[in-house]
Amino acid sequence: MSSALRNCAIFAAAVLLPLAGGCRQDMADQPKNNPLTPSAFFSDGRGSRTPEENTVERGALAEDELAVPKDSTFFPLPITQALLERGRERYGIFCAPCHGAEGDGNGMIAVRGMKHPPSYQQERLRQAPVGYFFDVITHGFGAMYDYSAQVNAHDRWAIIAYIRALQLSRNAPAGMLSPETLRKLKAGPESAPAEHTPEGGAH
Numbered sequence: 453m454s455s456a457l458r459n460c461a462i463f464a465a466a467v468l469l470p471l472a473g474g475c476r477q478d479m480a481d482q483p484k485n486n487p488l489t490p491s492a493f494f495s496d497g498r499g500s501r502t503p504e505e506n507t508v509e510r511g512a513l514a515e516d517e518l519a520v521p522k523d524s525t526f527f528p529l530p531i532t533q534a535l536l537e538r539g540r541e542r543y544g545i546f547c548a549p550c551h552g553a554e555g556d557g558n559g560m561i562a563v564r565g566m567k568h569p570p571s572y573q574q575e576r577l578r579q580a581p582v583g584y585f586f587d588v589i590t591h592g593f594g595a596m597y598d599y600s601a602q603v604n605a606h607d608r609w610a611i612i613a614y615i616r617a618l619q620l621s622r623n624a625p626a627g628m629l630s631p632e633t634l635r636k637l638k639a640g641p642e643s644a645p646a647e648h649t650p651e652g653g654a655h
Contacts, residue, residue: 539614
């Protein structure tokens with residue numbers, strides 16, 4: 453074998469031997485107890501251990517004071533400016549990428565080719581009870597996975613309050629508006645003052 457071939461073989465071995473370590477099955481073959489199998493490690497011989505007292509399964513502790521049925525129209529928190537601001541912030545983080553900043557279903561993820569979610573302005577969702585939105589955020593719906601781990605119950609209600617604000621921004625009943633606001637709406641946009649320029653000047 454020529455020296456060139458020998459050097460190539462040594463180089464290939466130096467590169468490939470460390471990579472071969474990645475083919476080991478330690479993760480698959482590691483010592484462990486499968487569910488309900490015996491174990492000599494514990495004195496009672498059981499591999500499955502009894503949970504500590506007061507252990508709560510992840511996701512099993514419902515925040516009862518904030519959890520409502522899917523068809524509930526009851527809003528369990530006072531709707532304040534602070535709650536709406538919190539909802540706007542959380543909505544911008546978790547909802548706007550798909551639902552859009554205005555709730556019209558034209559978020560950036562949808563624009564880039566994913567399925568468009570429905571607009572919050574459609575009649576079905578304008579009439580949906582608040583419990584429906586809480587249930588969807590908690591458990592997911594269709595292509596939307598649940599956000600129960602990312603968004604706590606209080607923030608879910610903040611988001612729902614903000615969604616209602618988005619809906620009312622385009623469909624508020626006249627009875628909810630103040631007389632002054634109604635007067636301005638009926639008057640229409642005020643005419644802009646005429647722009648005066650010096651005599652002979654260009655517009």
